[in-house]
Amino acid sequence: MPTIIIIEDIKELRDGFETLFNQTEGLQCIGAFESVEIALDNISKNIPDIIFTDIGLPGVSGIEGIKLIKHKFPNIQFMVYTVFDNDDKVFEALKAGANSYILKKESPSKVVEAIRELFDGGAPMSTSIARKVMESFHRTNLNKELNPLSSREYEILDLLSQGYQNKEIAEKMFISSGTVKVHIHHIYEKLHVQNRVEAVNKFKNF
Secondary structure, three states: OOOOEOOOOOHHHHHHHHHHHOOOOOOOEEEEEEEHHHHHHOOOOOOOEEEEEHHHHHHHHHHHHHHHHHOOOOOOOEEEEEEEOOOHHHHHHHHHOOOOEEOOOOOHHHHHHHHHHHHOOOEEOHHHHHHHHHHHHHHHHHHHHHOOOOOHHHHHHHHHHHHOOOOHHHHHHOOOHHHHHHHHHHHHHHHHHOOOHHEEEEEHOO
């Protein structure tokens, strides 16, 4: 049975989830606190499996709270439950050690399902958050793939993808057609492709 501690400064939400968890078969809320500071004073007395926490908290933020508590109790798992869906907050929370990220628009039944999934070894996230994580992963792959290119080579590849020919690229960049050819040759080598079609496809498919 997963044991849960809630950290939420809004009393109605805190009390509501405490009741929800305790009335749900297989779940047990062993503490509900309004701040990270109060939670820290109590966690060592009864260490939970999961901490269900907001991000926007008075005093120490939920993200800093995850870092602090993870340092002392590395086996505790964290489910962030918040209104914040911007990239910065999402990735700050995940980097801090959050195992799950659920938005406050989700229904209580979705939250219960996510708690169980987390306890069973999953990493539940709201759909929009999972999409952000995947998009970030794809961007990272693109950056890694294109990282060997110089800024000039990247600019030429971008123009190639827009359909410009060598002479047109040379005119736009105020360089000779011969220089453009040399840059394109280097692009092919670095991207491990044989021609401009393959290079452009690789550029567009990430």
